[in-house]
Amino acid sequence: MAKKHFTVITARTLTQGQAMHVGKESKEYLDEISTARMNLKDFEELELCDGDRIRLATEHGSTVLKCAKGDVPQGMVFIAYGRLINPIVGPDTQATGMPD
Secondary structure (H helix, E strand, O other): OOOOOOEEEEEOOHHHHHHHOOOOOOHHHHHHHOEEEEOHHHHHHOOOOOOOEEEEEEOOEEEEEEEEEOOOOOOEEEEEOOOOOHHHOOOOOOOOOOOO
């Protein structure tokens, strides 16, 4: 399996916000928080297909997510906040409430 270093960006998405009203166990919500969006060039370089599973690892742990092409700068991965990504994002927030 190919390895590559990425900058991970997390945020709430519109789809996630709408799906929260259906429920955090709904398919829509779970699909949104379990998908890593990547730049097309990175996607092709790693020979990935939409829906492939990738392991994302940080110094705080690792998680497995689906991948999808997204409007993301090359070298970055975007993931919606949620129970899969939050545990591997660093806990230091510099008193801002947002991880570094």
